[in-house]
Amino acid sequence: MNFIPDRFRNQCVLVVGGAQGIGKGIAVRLAREGASVMIGDVDQGMMVQTQGEITAEGGSVRTVLCDVRRKRDVQRMVAQTLRWQKRIDVMTYVAGVAELVPFTKSDEKHWDWTMDINLKGAYLVAREVAPHMVKCHRGKLVFMASTNSWDAEAELAPYNASKAGIFLLAKTLARELGKYGINSNAIGPGLIRTRLTAPIVKDKTFMSKYKNLIPVGRLGEPEDVAGPVAFLASSDADYINGVLLFVDGGQLA
Ligand SMILES: NC(=O)c1ccc[n+]([C@@H]2O[C@H](COP(=O)([O-])OP(=O)(O)OC[C@H]3O[C@@H](n4cnc5c(N)ncnc54)[C@H](O)[C@@H]3O)[C@@H](O)[C@H]2O)c1
Secondary structure, eight states: OOTTTTTTTTTTEEEEEEHHHHHHHHHHHHTTTEEEEEESOOOHHHHHHHHHHHTTTTTTTEEEOOOOOOOOHHHHHHHHHHHSSSSSSSEEEEEOOOOOGGGGGOOOHHHHHHHIIIIHHHHHHHHHHHHHHHHHHHHEEEEOOOGGTTOOOOOOOHHHHHHHHHHHHHHHHHHGGGGGGGGEEEEEEBBSSSSTHHHHOOHHHHHHHTTTTTTOOOOOOHHHHHHHHHHSSSGGTTOOSEEEEETTTTTTO
């Protein structure tokens, strides 16, 4: 993985959903580039493992248990980050879930579970972090959307709706907070190899068809997403506000 040493030196980055998968890739990358990284996640075991890996490389990292569905957890996560570093320069919202359910078999519980984690959690975190960024007159918000923000997939109604919603949340904040020196953008990964996609990646028939749909001819890895997130979180992206950057090997080309 390429990285730019010191790009985030003296910066504090909050990675919500950073225990594993894409979020872990982002946490590792930004720590390598000099950031102090706070990981908030509901999975304590994976968080501790990721913290250990970053610390072993000499990175600066802390963790805090946070269920993004709980406002109190979110408030505690943000308060601990501010107590630690006195600032939050970058917030990346990566926490997310997806479960295939045929629409006619779906229920309210499944809808609420998906929406609460993928979308409401993003609102709760942004609502807590934004006032500090406004006060400092600087900040980068990067929300994890998806190719599903644009192209729907069957049996994923709440997931598709939540990912369209998080993009429009990112755009709304771009419009509203731009004047305070805050950039708000979204990233739209295609199919990335993580725990979330492990069941479909194992399905050889699905994969043989799917690979043909990706012009670069391979699945994405968390590191493929971490680089573009680092770019949007950096000063190179100071004039980028309100975009959805697809990272999909050309799947939507
Ligand atoms: N993997 C893909 O192909 C892909 C494609 C497009 C978008 N995405 C999005 O990227 C994000 C990360 O996905 P991933 O593939 O790395 O999945 P993952 O399952 O590996 O990681 C998701 C992380 O979110 C955390 N999380 C789940 N519920 C939470 C909660 N209530 N509170 C706090 N944290 C919680 C998990 O513990 C986990 O660490 C998700 O938003 C997902 O929708 C993934």
